[in-house]
Amino acid sequence: MLRNILAAVAGYIAMAAVLFALFSLLWLTVGPSRAFEPGSWDVPGNWALVQLVLGLAGAYIGGQVCARVAHDARGATILIGLVIVLGVVNALMAPETAAGPRPDDVSMMEATAGALQPAWFNWLNPLIGAVGVWFGSRKSGDAGSG
Numbered sequence: 001m002l003r004n005i006l007a008a009v010a011g012y013i014a015m016a017a018v019l020f021a022l023f024s025l026l027w028l029t030v031g032p033s034r035a036f037e038p039g040s041w042d043v044p045g046n047w048a049l050v051q052l053v054l055g056l057a058g059a060y061i062g063g064q065v066c067a068r069v070a071h072d073a074r075g076a077t078i079l080i081g082l083v084i085v086l087g088v089v090n091a092l093m094a095p096e097t098a099a100g101p102r103p104d105d106v107s108m109m110e111a112t113a114g115a116l117q118p119a120w121f122n123w124l125n126p127l128i129g130a131v132g133v134w135f136g137s138r139k140s141g142d143a144g145s146g
Helices: 002-030 045-069 074-092 108-114 119-137
Strands: none
Touching: 002 045, 002 074, 002 108, 002 119, 045 074, 045 119, 074 119
């Protein structure tokens, strides 16, 4: 059981590292002008969709890492539970809104802290993460079985 717990932790760390790298690259590529509505902290729908795609990719890799370390499929189940619980807690928390209009130039950390996601995003995000982990944790020999 300890190995499965450690596998879930390793998968979560891998997922976080991959997501940090992907979002940093995306931020450097598009910047705040495309990540937010003009003069606002509101995130446009297309940016939220890109976040979900990147989240799916990161969760897939996290699921792969978890499956490689885990003793059995329970490692992925633990990771899926972790993703869902943390995602729901995040969705239930009231967002901290940045004071005033968004400046034209903000750092990625300021953007992360001040971003106001569409309402649907915070509820869909943990589900996308769980699906990504599940697919990532499937061993190549398990592709035909469910």
